[in-house]
Amino acid sequence: MFSQIITLIFFGILYPSYSQDCVMLPSKEDAWDKKLHTDKMANYRVRQPPRNQSCILVKVFFRLKTFGFDEYEAKFTAKIWTRMIWRDERLTWSPEEYGGVSKMVVLPTDIWTPSLKLVNSVDPDYYSMDIEECRVNNNGEVMCVPEIIYESFCFAKLGDWPFDVQNCTLQFADGDRLSSSRFRFKGRAMALDDAEYGNGWNIMLMDPKEDPDSDIQLSITLTLERQASGLVAVLVGPCFILSILTTTPILMNVNDYIRLGFSCFSLISHFTFLFFIDEFLQHSGDTPGILFFVRDSIILTITSVFFTFVLSKIANRKNVPFEWVSLVSNKVFFSFGQYLILPRWRVEPDYKDTKVKNKEIWANTANILNSVYLVVVIIVYVILFKTYMPKQPPVQY
Template sequence: MTLNGQTVTTLIFLYNLLLACGCPPDRQAATHDEGKLHDDLLCAYHSDFRPVKDHKSSVTVKVRFALKYISFDSLEETFNLHSWVALTWKDEFLTWKPSDYGDIKETQMESHEIWTPRMALFNADASIYQSDSLFTTCLVASDGTVTCVPHVAHSGICRTSLRRWPYDSQNCTMYFGAWMHTGEQINFTFYKNKPVVLDDYQNGPGWTLLKVVNDRLPGAYSCCPNTSFPMLKYTFMLKREAAGPAAVVVIPSIVIVMLTLTSLLLDIKDNTRLILACFSLFGHFLFLTEIGNDIPKHSSDTPIILLFVRDSMIVTLVAILTTLMLMAIRRRVAPPPAWLTTVNRLVSNGPGKYVIFTEFDPSDIIDGKTLTDDSPIDGERSRNTSDWIKLANLFNSFIFVISLIVYIVLLGTYIPVDD
């Protein structure tokens, strides 16, 4: 036998009636004032419609955020906000005279039993489901004032600005409002006193909340002159806790600069200088990898520390090439050209001698013999080698000065500092 919908409904009604009639005397419906008030308020109450007797009237909803916890993922560019949201409005159908109900001036009601405003986050993270409905216990006053304070978690999108990483600050903004209703139907606004409360706030990992700025956007558009779509704008100003990233990236970047400059001051007689310069170049690649693991791969802003490491790597590569060239010059025994001898004489006898920062050891072994002046051939080779070494000293000092100037400019331009 097939039962239609009307038959099923009738059976359910009869079943409930039997249950009500079968209750023992001590389990009858509550007859005290609070129970009677609750039943009278919800009698013929419709929670799907705005609680106004005139449909042209608007419902003003006051909003207050009591922040509890904030987490920000700069890699995924998501901003998570945990807070208690206080919402207050007037419900014209939830009013009573306290004298009629034992002088009860306020009562608690569940949010699913009454009308509650739907406050949506417009720039929400679409990958996470976020309900705009309230699920909490609300306080209802005799004049119809309803106050709900649910614990809500919001997840929004926040574009990351990494130019001054790791000493960067981020401004994350959230926009709240009614998803479908206009401002003439539901008017969201702030509490006059303390629209944002930070008394019990705790900073999330890696970030410090500097301040919160709230603003109400009227939502007036030229397309809809007779309607408005107001929004509540909250801007959260965060500062990164940079002690960890600075210890891993910033300080070592300065150390490898010192290694590169130190290598330019060493003698080229052995391979110590070349090994130190190559180690500095390898360190640059390590820091580039470390920075790449800590920042978004497709960020629109390039961290200036990344530009510093890039340019410093070029300077270190020049230092390596200079070392190889000077090692080749130092071993030359061919007679130098006349201009080279003239330049060496001018530098040695003029003010240029004060800019020579390096003095390479002139001793060398040629064909298994130490350069001496015992024979005319060895003496000529010694003089030729001395001229080439003087040229190497001059060229190396020039490279050192240029590298020092370049690093001073890079440090002043690209190394971020904590404000």
């Protein structure tokens, strides 16, 4: 116990002498910086812009970090580092008077800063800005780099969906009525090198415009292209299957109920596919071409159902055919044209039926009409695929 007390007294004596080495003494540079900050902020009015400048030129440079396009809410969101540089004559000094200090760091709440307002903002009252400090040079040049989240309106155009291209614009103006700031771009206006992709869109083009004398002084239009490879894979395949489902029943016997059932199944599949597409689409002023394809394919399927009933009536007729019907039937089936008739169903011979010859002529006529309809359906589908199927547009941004 006595030895522990002696040890504590020993360390108590050593502590004051050694602990002085750990004390951070202020340097001369810190002292000058503190004096400079005190002098410049003494009579500085934060809400007042520089008075001795007729208009305040503010150079702006954007660096895009993340972006997103919500086509359902027609909203484009961008998280951007916004570098703003201007001159404030109230913040000038001679470095020789302050120990050679030529730069000063201040809080943005301690000085006047320009108000860069997003004109086409989704919510005019919403403003998210993250800025820690600004740098001031001895010539009065101030630079602030806030991290700002911009949300602007951007209405989707889906005529070429899923290979659609959207143009989203950010429009900026001076939001401070007390000042007359003139905003101009610095350099190439916006850097896209560090932008994080992977949200379903790629930025293909940037078009900056500036007009300091108008209400909208700065605007940047970003051309977005959808990452459509996954959507195309799940759209083109089903469309091809739907065309097969509509065409296949035409190759079946018109008197077979399987043909009618297959056509009805194809019709149900079309509407099911429409519900599937609805999961990926939102309401828009433009109608995607693939919906026109499905619409026309449904019309073809319904036509096939009614045509099946008509052909069934023709194939089962027993009365004496018209002269032109017999002429067409004989011309086709007693020439090379018989090899172009597909499918071909014949009347089962019945020696007790005296009208079997008439039935064969009507059945041949139904075969001819069915083959012509098959060719028409194939041609129509080729046109539909060429016209409405989504395809990669040429690069013309």
